[in-house]
Amino acid sequence: MTLAEDAIAWYDANARDLPWRQPDTTPWGVLVSEVMLQQTPVVRVEPAWHAWMTRWPTPAALAADPPSEAIRMWGRLGYPRRAMRLHACAVAMVERHGGDVPSDLDQLLALPGVGTYTGRAVATFAYGQRHPVVDTNVRRVVSRAVEGKPDAGPATTAADLAAMEELLPASPAVAARASIAFMELGAIVCTARSPRCPSCPFEKVCAWRLDGSPPLEGPSRKRQTYAGTDRQVRGLLLEVLRHATGPVPQQRLDLVWTDEVQRARALSGLVEDGLVEPFGTASFVLAGDSFEVQTL
DNA sequence: GAAACGTGGAC
């Protein structure tokens, strides 16, 4: 048995029943799920995906609404630029591809918000093509099982794709199955913390396991703390704008953060990013919001 | 290639 075959057998018996994996899911549904899942856990994506697909069953439906509605619908999934790019992506698909999600990898990669992972994921899972699909789960599984390292180092796209290519069966359909199986394995068994090795189909062949599961050595790279960052301030500002039923006066936004310099920087950042627009002289709205001018 | 970019749950 190859690693891919083991993984597929395990997947067939243990895969989660996720809505975007249903056979009747459209390529658009797959694309939406992939974008929502970028850095966001499955449990938070599921309800958001259902709501999104109900409101906008096609790219054309989303493209017909302003980006502000996409940003609102995104809610608290995080990284709201993804909502904006998904909207831009829908507009681009209407313009370039007649409202269809393209099946060609290069055309996918040319869309806003679609990078190396997402493009290959859609080409593979929505269209059944044969491409290595490498996300953080796959990188960790390959790193441990094949290379014997406790965890994947920094992403090296070309090398990561080549490593996964080595493990991929020849048949496109089976290769797609292998990719989703590796991802699922990394998500629920070969996890970053406390991997469930006794439940792993690779337990007897995993290079890391055979080496005694050595821990990661050296100090872990420091992560940026969230509290007090511009990101937090942007989040607070956007939260107010999402709930707005009209233009939000500057004075209202001033309440979310006391540091004026940082507050101004965060707001101008949101405007530069295209998430927020000035409205009149001293108010702001989500990009694309068109409120009636208030009359006294 | 590093840094920026949200949010919430688990340990």
Add this chain to the structure above:
DNA sequence: TGTCCAAGTTT
């Protein structure tokens, strides 16, 4: 309680 982590992309 604070750190770590979650199907990445863009600049």
